Amino acid sequence: MSSSAIQIISRSKYYNWLVKNLFSSWVNTILTVIALIFVYQVGSFFLYWAIFDADFRYNFQGELIIDRGFCSKNIMPGEYGACWAIIFARWNQFMYGLYPIEEAWRVNLIYALLPLAIIGILFDKIPFRRYFIYFTFIFPFLAYFMLYGGPGLSVVGTNKWGGLLVTLFLGVTGIGLAFPLSILLALGRRSKMPIIKSLCVVFIEFIRGVPLITLLFTANVMLPLFLPDGVNPDNLLRALVAVTLFQSAYMAEAIRGGLQAIPRGQVEAAQSLGLSYWQTTRKIVLPQALKIAIPPIVNTCIGLFKDTSLVLIIGLFDLLGIGRAALADMTWTKLYYEVYVFISLVFFIFCFGMSRYSLYLEKKLKTDNS
């Protein structure tokens, strides 16, 4: 077969697909055309706004933008693009909050090590996986020492943390702490011991019955009132407690779904071999249940990652909070779209990554089971 024939065949393949999916009837044809026009209009408007007509660090006169007055949008009202200079000027705050800039290398180091810390638990077919797993367990202590400080490093209070640092801290730590807790809760809920079972049920249903914002307020406002004067747990820590409890309740339900999908025969077979409850759970039930539960678990993780932005309501400067503080600076006022588009982009990158990972897992598990 000549190469042109292959081209014709492959072209006709696309052609067939187009006809079948987009132009199968005149109604569909009209809808397709309308959709294309719409996508073109919105897409080109956005591209012009965000890229072609936009100021980045320098405006069209070639001057470095140091305040909003230098943005071209002030010079030509009506026909201007975005002024991304605010993102450049506030880059450090978006990344580290009000963390002292001469100490920011500590945060950078942790950012750089974070992928190494989680790669071992995300993928099972990497070389030296065991060492990565060891590192995963060392990492929280290392991160605490590097970020907060201690012997040899100056202490940076958590009220200085902000931006992506707080968002990632709450997201990653919240998920990490909630995971073991949620396994216990899920097992407890299926336990035959009435007290344990009812405690778990009450906990899960109570936490799932209130919005995260209520938990955050409770942790932030009520907790200090119950504790003696002068004993004030850290603001960020309080938010972390609320986020962890919230996440563990949701994750527990996802895991319980996985547990329920394991046929009773598995447990009975294990018991007939003389395995104890914990042996059965650890070696037979959990590995299978978690496999099934991974997609819903990742789902709750994505939800939680986005929910962390609620902490701005208790005065923590997460990514969204620091963005709003940037908008309150007279130097950059009214650059709403730029700031919010940037923040959405950052959230999108992380959430999209998680969702891709969940897809990858689903595919992998399907092949594993067959």
Place this chain on the structure above:
Amino acid sequence: MTKIKSLFISLVLTLGVSAAIAGSHGSTHDLVKDRGKLMCGSNTGLAGFGAPNDAGVWEGIDVDVCRAVAAAVFGDASKVEYVPTTSKVRFTVLQSGEIDMLSRNTTWTLSRDVDLGLEFVGVNYYDGQGFMVNKSLGVSSAMELDGASVCIQVGTTTEMNLADFFKANGMSYESVPVETNSEADAAYTAGRCDVYTTDASGLYASRAGYPDPSAHVVLPEIVSKEPLGPAVRHGDSEWADIVRWSLNAMIIGEELGITSANVDEMKSSKNPEVLRLLGVDAGYGAMLGLSDDWAYNILSQVGNYSESFEKHIGPNTPINIQRGLNALYKDGGILYAPPFR
């Protein structure tokens, strides 16, 4: 045996905690001195009043009150840790002792002063609800707004004040309800309503961001009283005095014409009140438990009230607020500090 042991442990814990309580019941002033820095409740970001700049340094007239107190207590205006507070958590954060003082555009009202266990120590900005309209409407007074459509935040005191004002003047209006202040701003900019109403300072701040600020006019009528000031916890009068007089020192500094630029020359002034304020005549600092140069430190490091106002929200800033009510009593405003003697 284990029961006795756990009982013992819990007893020790309880005692330890109560010892900690007893230890922390000292005065706020001592607590601040021991800590080496002032914990000041600030806004999460309000242009001109309190917001971190590009370098992460907090700026604004509310922030300057915190800096003044730090200058008075430590002789160093930079020894402040800012705790960003939202309007929902600000009072509990103060009550729980997380912050030593609150300085974030908070209106002094009876219920807050009395019922919430706070103590407002003064007013650093007299605000009030105002109206902004497009200049092209040709309106010069709020009395001409009969029948206008108004963008209004639902469920706020702003909404009630608006209704009261129009009712009292026998006028009608069409309300365009919105959820947040920025939404109201956006609706007004998009032309969905003729009038945008909120605290006057907020109107000025919004106007500063418009492509053409001069096309909008803030009407002279102010329809509510919103005295904004710093607050401390109830029951520690010594600390309240320090915060109160730190603010007053800034105002008196303006009255006497002492600025951060001329504060050193003023030390050789012949005016006895200047000499008392700057600590040349000793003894006044000790009354507050401070060093004698406490007010000198405030004026040299933070500046007087006028300097702070002009730097952050005055006519030469994008916010462009006239002194108005916030001018000194002798310049036609109502800013007035008790005498320094």
